[in-house]
Amino acid sequence: MAMKVYGLPMSTNVARVLVCLEEAGEQYEVVPIDFSTAEHKSPEHTSRNPFGQVPALQDGDLILFESRAISKYVLRKSNSELLKEHNLSDAAKVDVWLEAESHHFDEPMSVVIYQCLILPVYFGGQTDAKVVEENLEKLKKTFQVYEERLCKSKYLAGDFLSLADLSHFPTAYYLLATPHAAVLDEFPLVKAWIDGMLARPSVKKVIEMMKATA
Numbered sequence: 001m002a003m004k005v006y007g008l009p010m011s012t013n014v015a016r017v018l019v020c021l022e023e024a025g026e027q028y029e030v031v032p033i034d035f036s037t038a039e040h041k042s043p044e045h046t047s048r049n050p051f052g053q054v055p056a057l058q059d060g061d062l063i064l065f066e067s068r069a070i071s072k073y074v075l076r077k078s079n080s081e082l083l084k085e086h087n088l089s090d091a092a093k094v095d096v097w098l099e100a101e102s103h104h105f106d107e108p109m110s111v112v113i114y115q116c117l118i119l120p121v122y123f124g125g126q127t128d129a130k131v132v133e134e135n136l137e138k139l140k141k142t143f144q145v146y147e148e149r150l151c152k153s154k155y156l157a158g159d160f161l162s163l164a165d166l167s168h169f170p171t172a173y174y175l176l177a178t179p180h181a182a183v184l185d186e187f188p189l190v191k192a193w194i195d196g197m198l199a200r201p202s203v204k205k206v207i208e209m210m211k212a213t214a
């Protein structure tokens with residue numbers, strides 16, 4: 001029976017899970033959750049995700065939430081090379097850079113995406129330039145670390161693509177859609193690393209799904 005992913009692909013955290021399902025070659029069904037009716041806060045959905053957020057994943061009688069944990073489950077289930085779990089130190093480096101993505105990339109990027117893409121488009125609000133600037137400064141510090149890392153290894157965890165890299169793609173994709181994509185101009189290795197990920201068939205397929213539900 002196919003796994004079910006609850007949420008809209010336009011959500012960066014849902015897209016993170018979808019790219020792992022695609023890389024793992026798993027059959028899955030996307031079950032949309034309608035934010036406009038606060039369906040994500042419904043008892044039915046909070047029974048899947050107690051924080052009332054998307055994504056959630058159902059695989060048989062197993063129900064999971066938190067996109068990075070779901071992603072690891074999907075990849076682990078298919079013995080994916082993207083976790084390097086047969087090598088203790090490589091697997092640890094995947095975890096290191098996945099944590100870095102969650103705390104040092106996703107956090108400032110989520111503010112920039114909200115301010116530049118969500119607030120004006122979905123809520124008719126005004127972008128707060130000062131808030132954007134503060135978070136772009138945080139992002140530049142993160143990109144400086146990434147640039148130095150990518151001088152030494154092809155990908156973040158090592159000379160192998162891993163979940164730690166792919167976990168960045170949804171948010172990096174949206175960065176390129178904001179007026180601030182030029183922040184990458186001073187980080188050529190980071191830009192090339194992102195472009196390499198965006199060229200992957202799995203990523204291209206999920207981007208089409210993101211666009212279709214935006």
Ligand SMILES: N[C@@H](CCC(=O)N[C@@H](CSO)C(=O)NCC(=O)O)C(=O)O
Nearest residue numbers: 011012013014052053054055066067068
């Ligand atoms: N750490 C979690 C974040 C999920 C999340 O914020 N989901 C958003 C939509 S995607 O940006 C969400 O559900 N927002 C609605 C809300 O928080 O009420 C994860 O990785 O799954």
